[in-house]
Amino acid sequence: MGMRQNLSPSPDILIPMPTIVTSLYPSILESYALAKLTPKTLLLVPNAAAGRRLRLKSESRGLVLTIGQVAKRALDKAAWRRLEPSEALAWLEETALWLGNDFLGRLLVQRGNLEALQSQLTEFSRANLEPNRLLAVAGSERLEALALLYDAWLKRLTSEQVFTSASLEQMAVLVLEPCLIVVHGFAYLDAAQVALLQAVALPNSLLTLPCASGLVFAEAQRTIEALAWGVLELPNTPKFVGERLAAQFAEIPIDTTTASLAELGTLESECRFVLSQVRSWLEAGLETRDIALIVRDEAAYLPTLESVSAEFGVSLVSDRQIPALETAPGQWVQLWLEAAVSGFAYAATRRWLAHPAGRSCVQLSAAIRGLATANKSGLGTWQDFQTEALELLWLPEESSDYPSLILGGLRWAGVTDVTGLEPRSVAALNRIARVLRDMTGVWRLENFVKAFLERLNSERVALLPGRSGVRVLTPLGALARSFKKLIVLGINDGDYPRYQNQTGLLDGFAKDALSEHELVLPTTRARVGVERALFYSAISSARETVLFTRPMRDLAGRIIAKSPFLRTIQLETKTLPELPFQSAQAAQISCAKAGEYISKSALIEVRRESGELPDSFDGMVRGLPEWLDKTWSASQLHNLGSCRFKWLAAKPLRLEPLPEPPRNIDPSTFGNVYHKALEKIMLEARDKASEAGRNPSQADFLAELESGFQFAESIFQDALSGSYDWNFERFDALRSLEKLLHWDDLIMPNNSPVQFEVNFPVSSTETAYFWYNDAAGNPQKILLRGIIDRLDTRENGGRELIDYKSGDYISRVASQVGFELNLEIQLVLYAVSGLVSLGAAVFDETNLCFPPDQPAHRARYISVREAKDIDPKKEPLTLETSSPEWTERLTKTQAFVATAMQAVSSGALFPMPDLNLKACEYCKFKDLCRKSARFDLKRQNLGAS
Amino acid sequence: MSLTTEQTKAVQHNGSVLIAAGAGTGKTRVLAERLIQMLERGIRPREIVAVTFTEAAATELRSRVESYLATKADNARANLDTALLESVQLLRDELPEATISTIHSFAARIAREHPEASGAGLGFEVLDDLESGAWLRLQLRHALNGLPEAVFEHFSAKKVFGLLETLLYQPDSTLKALAHITNPSVMLEHWKQLLLETQAQLWEDFTLERQEILATLEQNLPIKPDNLEPFRLAAIEILRTNQDFWVLESELEGYSGRIGSSKNWDAESLKAVRSALSELKDFFKQAEFQSHLQPIDTALASALPALKDAYYTALSRLDQAKLEAARLGFDDLLRAANRALESQEVRAYYALRLKALLIDEFQDTTPSQWQMLRGLVQPNLELTIVGDEKQSIYGFTGANPEVFRDAEEVIGQLGGIRVNLSTSYRTHAPLVDTINQTFGSMFAGTQTRFEALSAARSNNPSQPLAALEIHAILSSRQTDAQFVAKRILGLVYQRQVQPRGEPEPRAAKFKDMAILLRAFTDLDLYSQALEQHGIPFVIIGGRGLLARREVRDCIAMLRFLENPTDDFNLAIILRGLWFALPDNALLEIRDNVITSWWAALAQTQPDIHAILKNLLLARVGHSADQLLLLADAATEFSASLAAFPDADRRLSNLESFRAHLRAWNLSLPALRDHLDDLDAIEAELPEATPDSLDAVTIISIHKSKGLEYGIVFLPDLARGSPPNTDSYRLEPSLGLAVIPDLTDFGDSKPLLYTLIDSAKKRHELEERKRLLYVAATRAEDMLILSGAIEKTPDKKSAWATLSAHLPTTGVAWFTPDVAALHAPVQISLQQRQARAADPSTVLHAMPERLPITSLGVYQTCPQRFVWQFLNGLEPFEYEWLSLDSEKAYSRASLGSLVHAALEQNWLETDTEKQLGYLPKQVQTEVWELVHRARNGVFTALSQLEWQREIAISAEYQNIQLEGIVDAHQNGWVLDYKTDTRIQPEHHLMQLSIYAKHLGATRASLAYLRHDTLHDYSLEDLERGQQQLLEVLNGIRVAQYTATPSSSACKYCAFSRQCKDFVS
């Protein structure tokens, strides 16, 4: 390590020059600096808050400013103009394109590269590199391009008299006038700051820097060398606990002062611990200003701290800013504009209209049910569901009026009212207004939106805009400040020091090569040096207590090591810390864990999960005898027969998840199209054939294929629009239909199709029944309805009932609750209710069977896609009492209906799927039914063995 | 612990090295020490790349190196060795420059360092598999609409879309496979060739067996002539003379296992000859010997170019979309890096920079990853490869043994050596012996080289009980799961384990146990069994967090908050743990529904309605996780979770879900979409596993890689893997085969399909063994194998194959009594007295600093003060107040411009120049006011020597008051006002503070618009101090009630949002 050089000039040529005063301890430096202040001196500090504190302490009337403020004031005074961040980017792009450099040109076509270029220039600028020298040594195409750009950028800034936040100091040097300064509170200075000080400092000026020998002060030493001012060393006597600990960190043997370390499982529990500590300090009478929380990674910590703080009644303040786009109005306006650009496509529009920052302009759920499957674009499609006239939020493709349309829209949609009490939102609304103010001229919508959102993204608002509360600071923000209690959060490897290993355009090798030409860019080592220096200053700001905390695992649950910075600090480790202050919730949780308090919900849920007999929270409801008089469908009975709760949820509760726009065609849509097309084809073919006085032939059907299919397509147009590409998918459908029409058994020999898509009962005044005996043996019946896909007449005068299935899957119910899904019921229900209500058959209600004196009917399931019989035994089922198969199925179905109706009338509608949980596989009610892992026990408890 | 000789060699070898590291042999340590050793040899951190399989492994490696260096520095410091200290510190500082990362991060580095050559740019965001899956799903429609037509002439749309959907998720291997697609006739010829080569290869691979068969046939002769004899002789003849295998096949055509009479042979010989001949015959039953080109091949050959075209079209659209969105998935990163490395220049760039490349878990490196890493190899590079062929289990990602072989060759070319690490630090000797025997036998004669392990620890802590248990469950898989649960209960606290690093054996806890499952095993079956037995467990893998009930409840809450008219999710929160309403209450709500449940709730459950309503109001300004916390505070959600037997698990999952919400940082509608997407792709998020949790781990074998557990269960072993039901076969090195479905080819399959299929099957057969090996070697102390044997296993069944390799000693075999396994224990719930907890009071935070002007605001209206200065609410800008956007610049801003002009002594031209960005009338107004300040009544004033813009901080009662004094000179304080009305009383406090602080005796206001100078009297100023104390007192006791009045409200910037507003 380089020893500090005392650069005092030799006695014979006494050029007065500014002095650098060093000591290990900030408190000593502070007293020294304050003592040197006069009303004429300008006190330069690292941040405004430090400035306020020192101003108060100094009792002097001299000006206190940050270096940035000085620079900005000077530039303002010289009438230079500051470029807004988004403006600065556009400006840089312009400069780069104007250069006509090949490399840059290629780079700029890719998104995100501009930002990278900007940060590279920032690095050059902070390092105060001389563009000409950079140009002179640029060996590679890349470096040359960067040097050219840097040069052009600086030149253009200077000639147009504008500056960006990156080039602030560099530009200010051009206009600053020398004055007497005292610079205090910094841990080191970068090259641009050094240059600025050299430009302004009059001989009696002063800079204080915490410095001694050792690694921690490498950056301070570099600063001293760079400034080449005289150096004065002050004595080293620590005043505060923080300073003692800082000295330990700097590996200076000192005393036995200790800090505490609390290690917690996760970041959230760490934040809880910290806030609980803060709360207990506040209760003990400390002021919020006495406490500071230091975080290295604000993005990770602030949201969590903010979330948890409410529970502890602690308010927090921070300087962190977030893009205006991340606030409620920002999100709303973004969603709106994106929806507009998409032509108000369904999903984008839905997202926008659901955002809580606006008034609810539509009946959202009704609209979703109405529009999701069709998935169409346009604000007009929402018309039927709107509660406010949405047209006012429509935006033209091209306009000069977007700013006022957007302002008007935000007001009209109530965003200003809804969000107007939320500080971040109001700030964001103001940024929106400000950005819009600048966006004059005629724009195309797409470009306008792109530009507007980009600008809004660079506009920032305070994350925690409150003014009073406990401060959350970064180590940098803690410079030159002073607190009684300091908590350093997240003291883990990776954060202290922070590794920034994102090599961009220039890596360590390239930088090393440059430094050989005295073009010094910060290396990783220097960055780590900065981290050390800041950490040193941060902990030395504590007057009484330093508490370190850290999570032991990251979000993914991986173990993280503690920071190497802790190595030389004497620590008392608190391993499993008790919360110093318990919030109401935490108290409740620990009571609950200890079994001293069990909430009502928990009692219910634990019971539900235990597999005990179902209770009133588990599907045992008041009897629903009124449902016995309603008209049933096969699918209702299927629900009831696969899991009773499914029926309870779907029917009496009428719950149905909101639909999502289809990603591709839903298989059931294919089924619908097949059905419709087949009906149309057969109907047309039959009618045409019967005009010619004959039965329709295969050729007749095939002749109708295309037109019948088109007819079906037109009916299901909306659902089909979900297809990736219906142009092609329709061929699949057509092909299977064609195959089906070619199938010889589509209509059994000697049958003739008479009716298609037959509804039973035929009208609302008619009835269709299914008869059964209840458990007591009393005759009962339920009303049934359904659609028979096709009804043929058989040669013997009987009927043949045909049900089409798309694939080869047939729904079945469990003949006994909790058993396998083993019973097909639909064919039986349709055969009895359908045929009887259509007058095609008679049923013996006493004996519950078809009387033998009528022609035998048949029933079959056909797979439309595969053109085959799928039940039973691959051929039609004959509905004759003499058929044992039929009799068995009929009896079982009757028994099933009896049990099911018993369950409905008694209200025993608990969740209980079949043995193999097939019912649960595609069940929508998974989250509702509280399905337990202990079905087996429940099943046993229900007496099913 | 010191290093073994083999470890030392691996660490210290100066040059390239391949480290074959058996399971548990301390390879991470070796890797770390080797890395350190390289640093000590003078290689700089930035010249090193170390690639690991997971993020966690990278972190571990880095922190080992870091802590080694730290200790070294500590020692140097203690020994006052400054030179050493300095060099070590330098290394520590530069360590971040070493690339120690997963291969994907390294690929990202390459892509980013060469933004053009890689085509990736600099600003891209890396999506993990989860996010990129969700994103891709959204893009499919865009990618698949309007594909070139040709492909649909060969395949149904269903097939095309289904296939492309799948293949777009794996562009890397697909592109490699598609590269084999050329012109149809060339392909057909190639396939034919491929078949011949494969047959020859198989025959070649069969050599050992052939020799054994030949020996058997030669040794066993019949006693009497027999009709089996011609077959035997023919086979001997052919095998001996090494004739074409087809001759043998046709010779054996008539052979069946029943030929030969036992009268003519001694029983053993007959059996031996028959089985030898059967083995020969079986050889020819392999698919490759049954296949030849058929019409379906011609169809495929002509279809493939169109398919390739369609894929390219879709993929390039996706790539374009990715570039536009600047979002790349892992596969994309690799492609980008490989693209960059094609350039000579880029390779030269790394040749200059890299001195050492270390690759961990090499056996699972895919060909593309290897292609990338290989691209960096040059003669001066020191290559370190650490891997264990036996643990290669990621075949489905494309990893294959050839990569390992190739790497070995590269190491050879670099003059490197091979070191075997074979001492296990994980497992004790008795278990290591059993594992050696089992897998030694299992891997014999396969492609996988087997090296036996030795154990560093000799004792089985549970001696004399066997360390390997095998349980044949003569029942269903459900019973197997029940058995596992029972066995866990039997072992916990009764068996001894000695986890690594612990000095003494101790009783086993739940957390020492893991159930390792193969991918196809139904995880629910085992988790349910544990749940039924009240055994705490966590699942690593499966849907994890997103399937947990506590998280589903939160998701329902968030969905409701996004859309309160979403009846479905409202019902879930009402019925679930949030509110636990009985079902009758739900029916009652339903009966009251006119528009939505939400509306009906107001009548039937007003309390719940009120809670939810508050949450809905809180949506603006609160993030999703905050809303959940608010919901929690308003209900007893987490307190309820805390009452469950597995409370810790549930609560940590809840916490972890909140952390994810924060990381996603999405608006409610976007969050809803994201959650829908995650559900749709069945995304996996791991459950939280807090250290405090004493729970059994259920984990897939793949995920268990690198982990270790005291007791390992490997259930469901009687089941072979299910058949591959995909309708296509893809192999990067061979191509892509799909069955054309527009023409009916019956059952025939394309030749390429068969070739890939059987090659894969052979690979999988090997990989299954390795998978078992990985699983078995996770155990530290005990391994428990079980399988459900529902019917007598035949000799080819999975169970029989496994059993055949198990040793006879050191193993305990059981056939548990299935009947005794049923009826799990009931978990009883103790009901206890409820105890209400004290609600915590919110501390009112006193402001600690305030602008002096704020006090005047407090005087006007305390509510306004709260909004503006405590809540930090910005007043609305004028755009929001009026539709008239022509309205002039806001008053406050005007004042500050005038002050600036006065301070800086602007002339009219300066004003124009400085304010050029403002509307003309504002400029004019400013200049006019400035002008007035210098003339008329103020002429005399302006000639005095004023000190301007003085910042002051005054402390009153612990509150820091801050302000800027416009002008001060010689005991006289002056403030300029641009107000439209003269209200000196309004500024009294302000001026009084200024005067007091600056020790001034005179205080005046210059009302520029009215050309009026107002002087305060000394009494006035005294009164100002009084007022100040009153105001501060009001603030201290939080007296914040609004004091509306028409005059105050008229000028209040918060009037729009104030409920007390009067006009």
Ligand code: SF4
């Ligand atoms: S998930 Fe299963 S148990 Fe729950 S309602 Fe659906 S079928 Fe019934």
